Amino acid sequence: MPDKLFDIKIGKISFRNPIALAPMGGITDSNFANKNADDAGLVILGGYNLDAATQKAAAEMVARGRDEFQSEEPLKLIENEIKAVSEGPAVAVNVRSTTIEPLIEAAKVIKEAGAILELDAHCRQPEMTGIGAGQSLLSEISKLTEWIEQIKDTGVLLSVKVRANVSDDVELAQEIENAGADILHLDAMQEGAGADLKLIKDIRDSTGIFLICNNSVINADTAKDMFSRGADMVSVARGVMDNPGLIGQLVKWVSVHQEDTGWYNAPKHICRGQGDLRGLAFCCLPVKPCPVHHNIEKLGYSAQEFADKKMEFAKGTMLEYGDSTCFGSLAWCCKISKPCFLRDGVLETLGLSDSEYMRLKKEMADYIIGNAKKKHKQTI
Numbered sequence: 001m002p003d004k005l006f007d008i009k010i011g012k013i014s015f016r017n018p019i020a021l022a023p024m025g026g027i028t029d030s031n032f033a034n035k036n037a038d039d040a041g042l043v044i045l046g047g048y049n050l051d052a053a054t055q056k057a058a059a060e061m062v063a064r065g066r067d068e069f070q071s072e073e074p075l076k077l078i079e080n081e082i083k084a085v086s087e088g089p090a091v092a093v094n095v096r097s098t099t100i101e102p103l104i105e106a107a108k109v110i111k112e113a114g115a116i117l118e119l120d121a122h123c124r125q126p127e128m129t130g131i132g133a134g135q136s137l138l139s140e141i142s143k144l145t146e147w148i149e150q151i152k153d154t155g156v157l158l159s160v161k162v163r164a165n166v167s168d169d170v171e172l173a174q175e176i177e178n179a180g181a182d183i184l185h186l187d188a189m190q191e192g193a194g195a196d197l198k199l200i201k202d203i204r205d206s207t208g209i210f211l212i213c214n215n216s217v218i219n220a221d222t223a224k225d226m227f228s229r230g231a232d233m234v235s236v237a238r239g240v241m242d243n244p245g246l247i248g249q250l251v252k253w254v255s256v257h258q259e260d261t262g263w264y265n266a267p268k269h270i271c272r273g274q275g276d277l278r279g280l281a282f283c284c285l286p287v288k289p290c291p292v293h294h295n296i297e298k299l300g301y302s303a304q305e306f307a308d309k310k311m312e313f314a315k316g317t318m319l320e321y322g323d324s325t326c327f328g329s330l331a332w333c334c335k336i337s338k339p340c341f342l343r344d345g346v347l348e349t350l351g352l353s354d355s356e357y358m359r360l361k362k363e364m365a366d367y368i369i370g371n372a373k374k375k376h377k378q379t380i
């Protein structure tokens with residue numbers, strides 16, 4: 001397998017693969033990460049409680065039997081914990097606070113250590129929400145966005161962890177992106193119903209933010225469901241408790257998948273109703289009534305403009321060829337997972353591998369979306 005299979009980077013931090021260990025208060029420390037997530041692309045330590053109010057809330061949670069990290073010197077603990085993670089994965093630190101000042105102090109320490117700060121707007125334990133920390137930030141969007149702006153002023157890479165289906169998630173994602181956060185870490189939970197895959201697609205189609213998704217990922221199939229809706233990375237929490245080998249298994253699967261297909265988070269086809277807008281790279285020439293029209297409208301393209309945009313990208317690349325295919329060019333051809341002897345014959349003649357074909361389709365998707373007349377934020 002090549003040394004650098006994935007090209008996943010935010011600012012100065014590179015991720016060697018798109019599998020992350022999610023934070024679990026009282027559980028996900030450097031020791032747990034080194035034991036269970038040695039192969040991960042990212043480990044997210046914490047959550048740690050930064051101020052007196054969240055420390056008191058954590059003590060109350062411990063008193064009723066919940067695991068929590070407790071320290072009166074959280075910054076020192078965080079600094080030591082980042083250092084104690086074995087070399088390999090990037091590191092993020094999930095933190096809670098009721099005021100901005102401790103977050104700014106933590107941001108400086110975390111930035112200096114070369115890690116990512118993750119703001120916990122997710123914890124729904126009543127001790128935390130009752131004091132305005134965790135998930136309660138989702139009902140105070142202007143405070144949340146103000147905090148994001150101030151944390152970003154320190155220059156730290158910032159992830160915001162949120163729980164789905166608590167507020168208007170698409171609007172929330174857009175606000176978080178516009179405020180300057182680098183990563184949205186989405187727990188795509190829908191009460192009693194596993195992960196909300198449609199929501200991942202809707203957020204993918206309405207923001208360009210780096211998207212880490214989780215909830216109920218227990219194997220390659222459940223991870224793939226999230227990748228194919230637009231997750232850039234998938235994280236796991238409870239699954240690792242049940243199966244300590246899970247991260248290693250997911251990394252192995254996604255690495256083989258990337259090597260074979262060239263696009264580990266390739267979207268589904270648009271016509272099945274599950275594909276996000278990146279799936280337009282696999283669409284036909286828009287000559288018949290079908291879901292392509294509704295989707296190109298979201299990006300502000302007419303049918304002719306969409307056709308022109310695809311051919312503009314294809315010009316000078318191998319996608320330009322393919323006289324014998326349905327629409328005369330690989331530009332209009334389907335995903336490699338759809339069997340087609342016409343397309344495969346052209347690929348063979350051109351000497352273009354499946355993964356090279358898919359990499360070109362990924363670049364085409366970026367081109368179509370990047371040059372859209374309507375920007376992401378207006379599309380939903």
Ligand SMILES: Cc1cc2nc3c(=O)[nH]c(=O)nc-3n(C[C@H](O)[C@H](O)[C@H](O)COP(=O)(O)O)c2cc1C
Binds near residue numbers: 048214239
């Ligand atoms: C015991 C436990 C503790 C958790 N603590 C935190 C936390 O401190 N901060 C946070 O953002 N999420 C926390 N989470 C949420 C997880 O990171 C994750 O979003 C959630 O469990 C869904 O993913 P899963 O289905 O892979 O477990 C916790 C989850 C569990 C099970």
Ligand code: SF4
Binds near residue numbers: 270292
């Ligand atoms: S253009 Fe083709 S691939 Fe796209 S939605 Fe229509 S039928 Fe499906």
Ligand code: SF4
Binds near residue numbers: 340
């Ligand atoms: S030639 Fe095959 S891959 Fe290309 S559009 Fe037609 S069915 Fe799809």
